[in-house]
Amino acid sequence: GAGVSQxxxxxxxxxxxxxxxxxxxxxxHTALYWYRQSLGQGLEFLIYFQGNSAPDKSGLPxxxxxxxxxxxxxxxxxxxxTQQEDSAVYLCASSLSPQHSQPQHFGDGTRLxxx
Amino acid sequence: GENVEQHPxxxxxxxxxxxxxxxxxxxxxxxxxxxxxxxxxxxxQLIIDIRSNVGEKKDQRIAVTLNKTxxxxxxxxxxTQPEDSAVYFCAATDDKIIFGKGTRLHILP
Numbered sequence: 491g492a493g494v495s496q497x498x499x500x501x502x503x504x505x506x507x508x509x510x511x512x513x514x515x516x517x518x519h520t521a522l523y524w525y526r527q528s529l530g531q532g533l534e535f536l537i538y539f540q541g542n543s544a545p546d547k548s549g550l551p552x553x554x555x556x557x558x559x560x561x562x563x564x565x566x567x568x569x570x571x572t573q574q575e576d577s578a579v580y581l582c583a584s585s586l587s588p589q590h591s592q593p594q595h596f597g598d599g600t601r602l603x604x605x
Numbered sequence: 606g607e608n609v610e611q612h613p614x615x616x617x618x619x620x621x622x623x624x625x626x627x628x629x630x631x632x633x634x635x636x637x638x639x640x641x642x643x644x645x646x647x648x649x650q651l652i653i654d655i656r657s658n659v660g661e662k663k664d665q666r667i668a669v670t671l672n673k674t675x676x677x678x679x680x681x682x683x684x685t686q687p688e689d690s691a692v693y694f695c696a697a698t699d700d701k702i703i704f705g706k707g708t709r710l711h712i713l714p
Contacts, residue, residue: 523702532694532707546701581649590699590702591637591698593639593651594641596648599648
């Protein structure tokens with residue numbers, strides 16, 4: 491079946507512009523996660539959705555970052571007034587259960603480059 | 606808060622030898638411990654996981670052991686092959702999922 495799909499795969503934009511990243515989770519997966527991964531680094535947790543609600547937003551770096559999920563499916567991560575330090579790969583993952591005790595299935599990520 | 610320490614950060618192993626990666630966690634309520642493999646430029650993928658009611662789990666050349674008392678768990682890869690070269694991440698979960706910083710495994714020919 492289809493896996494987690496993210497778009498765009500690559501995004502290059504100028505500093506100060508807004509960007510929107512999209513994640514299509516596996517159908518039926520209740521939980522959805524966003525992570526940020528800088529080059530050669532680990533997985534930095536950003537936000538977790540359980541259905542359409544976000545019980546854990548603790549990883550969002552600043553108020554320039556926001557995310558929403560609609561219909562218990564597609565999620566968008568928005569970064570406003572982008573800065574060069576926002577350059578990274580943004581990974582989305584989905585999981586069958588709302589608890590964290592199920593495997594996460596990752597997308598291929600969006601590589602964001604801020605000029 | 607919960608913390609997961611992963612060691613070593615880099616590991617080089619001769620092809621055919623075994624590799625061991627260790628993680629420690631701080632929250633005794635953690636109950637699920639997955640391991641993910643990320644090849645260069647690819648997405649992380651689950652390779653094995655273990656729950657807190659089990660001490661060891663094996664899948665072909667890969668095994669994971671869990672010591673709840675000491676709050677540490679380890680990934681063991683036997684008879685390593687070139688395709689095992691990747692970054693490996695451990696994680697511990699309770700009401701949050703916390704990842705280790707990763708181990709870059711190099712398999713030497």
